[in-house]
Amino acid sequence: MTGTRFDVDDPAVTRFELVREGARRDGVEIVHYEPRFPIPGTKAERRVERTVAMMFLLAGGAATAFLVAYIWWPYQYEAGANLTKLYTPVLGLTLALTLAGISFGVIIWAKRLLPHEVAVEKRHVGGSPADERKLTAASLVNIVDETDVARRPLLKFAVVAGLLPVGAVAVVPLVGGLLKNPHNPDALLHTGFAPGVRLVRKDMSPIRPEDVSVGGVETVFPGIPGGTTNEYADSPTLLFHLRDEDAAAAARSANADPVNKDSMYLNFVAYSKICTHAGCPASLYEQQTHKLLCPCHQSQFKVTENARPVFGPATRPLPMLPITVDADGFFAAKSDYKVPIGPGFWERS
Amino acid sequence: MSAKRRRKFDLKAVPGSVAGRLDDDLHIASPLRKIMNKVFPDHWSFLLGEIALWSFVILLLTGTFLTFFFDPSMEEVVYNGSYVPLRGVTMSRAFESSLEISFDVRGGLFIRQMHHWSALIFMAGIIVHMFRTFFTGAFRRPRELNWIIGVMLFWLGFTEGFAGYSLPDDALSGTGLRIANAIVMSVPVIGSWAASSLFGGEFPGTVIVPRLYILHVLLVPAILVALITAHLVLLLLQKHTQWPGPGRTNHNVVGERMVPRYAAKMGGFFMMVFAVTALMGGLFQINPIWLFGPYEASVVSAASQPDWYVMFLDGSTRLFPAWEIRAFGYTVPPLFWPTVMLPGILTVLPALYPYIEARFVKDKSVHHLLQRPRDVPTRTALGAMAIAFYVVLLLSGGNDVIADKFDISLNATTWMGRIGLLLLPPLAFWAVYRICLGLQQHDREVLAHGVETGIIRRLPDGRFVEIHQPLSAKELEYAGWAVPKKMNRLGALVPTVRGFFFPLEKPAPTPVSPAPQRQAIESAEEIESRH
Amino acid sequence: MSSEGPERRGPAPRRRSRLRRRVGAAGRLLAALALAGGLYAGFAPGAAAEDDPQLSPAAQDGKRLFDTSCISCHGRNAQGVEGRGPSLIGVGSAAVEFQVTSGRMPLAAQGAQAERKPPVFNNEQAQQIGQFIQELGGGPQIPDGDLRARDEDAIARGGELFRVNCASCHAFSSGGGALSSGKSAPAMREATERQIYAAMLTGPQSMPVFGDNQLTPEEKRDIIAYVQDLKEDKDPGGYGLGRYGPVTEGLAVFLVGMVALVLTTLWIAGKS
Secondary structure (H helix, E strand, O other), X not given: OOOOOOOOOOOOOOHHHHHHHHHHHOOEEEEEEXXXXXXXXXXXXXXXXXXXXXXXXXXXXXXXXXXXXXXXOOOOXXXXXXXXXXXXXXXXXXXXXXXXXXXXXXXXXXXXXXOEEEEEEEOXXXXXOHHHHHHHHHHHHHHHHHHOOOOOHHHHHHHXXXXXXXXXXHHHHHHHHHOOOOEOOEHHHXXXXXXXXXXXXXXXXEOOHHHOOOOEEEEEEEOOOOOOOHHHOOOOEEEEEOOXXXXXXXXXXXXXXXXXXXXXXXXXXXXXXXXXXOOOEOOEEEXXXXXXXXXXXXXXXXXXXXXXXXXXXXXXXXXXOXXXXXXXXXXXXXXXXXXXXXXXXXXXX | OOOOOOOXXXXXXXXXXXXXXXXXXXXXXXXXXXXXXXXXXXXXXXXHHHHHHXXXXXXXXXXXXXXXXXXXXXXXXXXXXXXXXHOOOEEEHXXXXXXXHHHOOOOHHHHHHHHHHHXXXXXXXXXXXXXXXXXXXXXXXXXXXXXXXXXXXXXXHHHHHHHHHHOOOEHHHHHHHHHHHHHHHXXXXXXXXXXXXXXXXXXXXXXXXHHHHHHHHHHHHHHHHHHHHHHHHHHHHHOOOEOOEOOEOOOEXXXXXXXXXXXXXXXXXXXXHHHHHHHHHHHEOOOOHHHHOEOOOOOOOOOOOOOHHHHHHHHHHHHOOOOOEEEOOXXXXXXXXXXXXXXXXXXXXXXXXXXXXXXXXXXXXXXXXXXXXXXXXXXXXXXXXXXXXXXXXXXXXXXXXXXXXXXXOHHHHHHHHHHHHHHHHHHXXXXXXXXXXXXXXXXXXXXXXXXXXXXXXXXXXXXXXXXXXXXXXXXXXXXXXXXXXXXXXXXXXXXXXXXXXXXXXXXXXXXXXXXXXXXXXXXXXXXXXXX | OOXXXXXXXXXXXXXXXXXXXXXXXXXXXXXXHHHHHHHHHHHOOOOOOOOOOOOOHHHHHHHHHHHHHOHHHHOXXXXXXXXXXXXOOOOHHHHHHHHHHOXXXXXXXXXXXXXXXXXXXXXXXHHHXXXXXXXXXXXXOOOOXXXXXXXXXXXXXXXXXXXXXXXXXXXXXXXXXXXXXXXXXXXXXXXXXXXXXXXXXXXXXXXXXXXXXXXXXXXXXXXXXXXXXXXXXXXXXXXXXXXXXXXXXXXXHHHHHHHHHHHHHHHHOOOO
16 A cells, blocks of 8 residues: 555544545545535525424424324224224325425435535456455365365265255155145036036025026026035036027027037026136126126127137136926036036146 | 442443444444445436335335234134124135224224235336336346346245235135136146145135245245345445446446435435335225125126236236147146246246347446446337337236226227237337437437527528537547536526525526636525625 | 079179178088098097007106107117117016116117216106006016115125125126126116116116016115115225226326335436
């Protein structure tokens, strides 16, 4: 280091010079340092001080308001339009003012009261010094020599052969524990419906044909324990009561399809509610155009044509549930769905 | 027994002795000063990443509060709480505890809303910061690693947000989980196994919410903290990039030291991010789960979308045509491409972009100086293309809301999205490329011919000419930083009158050449004498 | 007249005979008209139910309104006109009241669907037209009494029914949603209780029919209780952003949050 040595203990050295020297030793040169208000006590300076003070006081006032509101403002649920609906907005406003006050105070202080400075820091150019590199490289390469693996092929083989299964041991319990066979039991191919299972409403009550309006649709579930819950999330079904001419068209399409043959009952047809694209309930029924729209990605299915997709990203028709009416006059499934319901997957043929 | 000696307790010496003790034990004097003296360049766009950083802190704080009240169990209960319209309804404990937070915990709804808004702001901050870094070339060597960490932070934030809003098990997020299940199932070969393993069986099962909970409060935050720390440490070690300008080279950083100025600005900005979050958390309702109801497989609402940072994938799913691959008894469903393949490409391609660009531009040198977007028209145009692509997907994610409120046919919006996705990016590329070239040309024109003064003179032969103020007697070369284009940037006009309610100083008299020194006007005596 | 001889008398008798001739001709004309009119009135069939004694007075008023505003698309006897309007036989007064009080009918122009607009007829007139259609062809009617269930569990029951049957088209907020090809399920913001009941009962346009066999009147009252509560219950979390969900929330993040924060960065730090 050239030049006069900086004497830290020299009593003539000012604090700023200490700061500057400290920065210098850290590779930073303070090239410009100028107080905002070289003459203290000017009106302009006092004005800025007052602004900053006001900001902090505003923050304090708003914080107090927040505390008061938090403790005493009514918040328990009450229907309609009342003060409880303002609890969260009041908290938000007071907290926002508090934080904004602190923010403005600090930033105005930094921008207008703190001295203006320009500092320059040196960057490292290139990598570490060449001698450091050489030393580190030598240390690293030496590890290989020290372990002498090149000269001990038996060790080399043993380490690799031994550690490989150990690596698997770390991973396998987590994966193995989580792993669950989707085909045993084969939930993907079965729903809650089976021969004779009744179609029921959400409240588990069975349905007669005269309980569904012409031109209407009803969401139905399998009449088994838990059939209406998420335990059977693949089972929700839409039961349609079509008008005569529409039912005739639907029957023509159904009977022309080897899978859907004889699945309708009179003017009633039942399709899976679970969209074959991504699994949302495809339940927007346009009664006059007989289109079923799924709200998630806008797939549209034609109810009078085996629910085949006519728009959107879905590629497979909604499966039809074969239905009939049992001895007591209630709707029942003739069998489970004949194809897997819901979105496609690799092994779905 | 000697007389009691009272040791005088010297308060003023306490900080010194504490600091001395700390340094004796830990040796921190030099490292501490080194960090305090680190220089940060001063530009507004360098603060955008802090939007994400401070939002993360707010998420940790508000999230911790929520964990004291939330129960991730999917066990079914019958609600009997204070929200009347849901009394008697069967729901999971997760949904019930979310309702309790919203209606029965004092301030619970406020904290919940702050948490959710903060998550949206976090992702928005990442995106604007990412684009700033991209368009200014800050990702170039030696910062490729930090860029890759950034891309990972985006996708981790994405996952964390998705897991977070799926925790209340409401109808909207439950529908999202259904779609997520279908997405996992759509992966070839392993799809159904992966979905079944994740959900513990068939959808929905009873373990997905508790598993997402652990992911959301422990695993992903831990990884996020580690990666954010790495991101900041790399920034500290490599020092921040800076704009070219007077005194700035590739071998220095010009700005202000961390303590106190920069730290004060950071702290103040943290408060502002918190203030905006609090404002939105209180004044704007978000995720009203009590209106959605609990998740049931047979229930869905019109206008179902994921949160905005996931919405672009909803858009890609809506736009993708009904193309399914069926061969040899196996299926690749149409859901696979827009939801698995596309995010895969959108992870790998951006992550590798620094290396790809370096290859193409044949540039292996180290860069600490930023580039103005206009000076790299190809990159800027590529970025514009990416933004156009992303915005079309984002808008398509909400196409049913747009169709309903603007009276456009839903089917038509789907087609508009499909066609727009193919047409708009190349159009954006071309348009932005030309704009960059135009801006570059204007810079050089001003350097060559001077600044337009706005003074029109009529020549004797009848022509009108505008007088230009040359910037220098010699020829100037473009140096990579902003060229002054207006007279007031040259200091050639009167200083603007500063002050909000009253002027801080009287405006100077009519300008003379050379312009009066700033120093003279702002001298204390003049200010004193005028007031 | 017949007593008059062939030879002419002086001017006075000529004047008197011309006058008498004319009076006589007028009298014959009047008699002939009276005879013809009387025969016609007696034997011609009655005009199109103008004064049909089978319709009630309300229905007659309704018929008058119908004849001026509706027959061009729905036909003289509400049997429908090909390509313009469907038959109204059997739709009932409920459907008429829904369509007319919400202003959808009379239709302004053919389009993807009829939209709510300022009604042309007031409630009384709408009910009269409804009564006419009811008496013409029968059909479902809006019941009397309170259409909104008032017991304390009604809102919760209605909510469950609403979420399964209605939310998929009308959205969880009852704010409406898009259907395919330009159609939409409308927002229920302005719908009255009678209109909501009638819509469920009759299934207008694309809406499925929820007859009383499928959704009992009690269940319909529960749903109406829920919908009205939805509208009356203010959002506890602040401004609801239209209750659209993530779309408007995302918009708010950028338009409010990010604008404020980026402006703050511009204020804090410098520009190049």
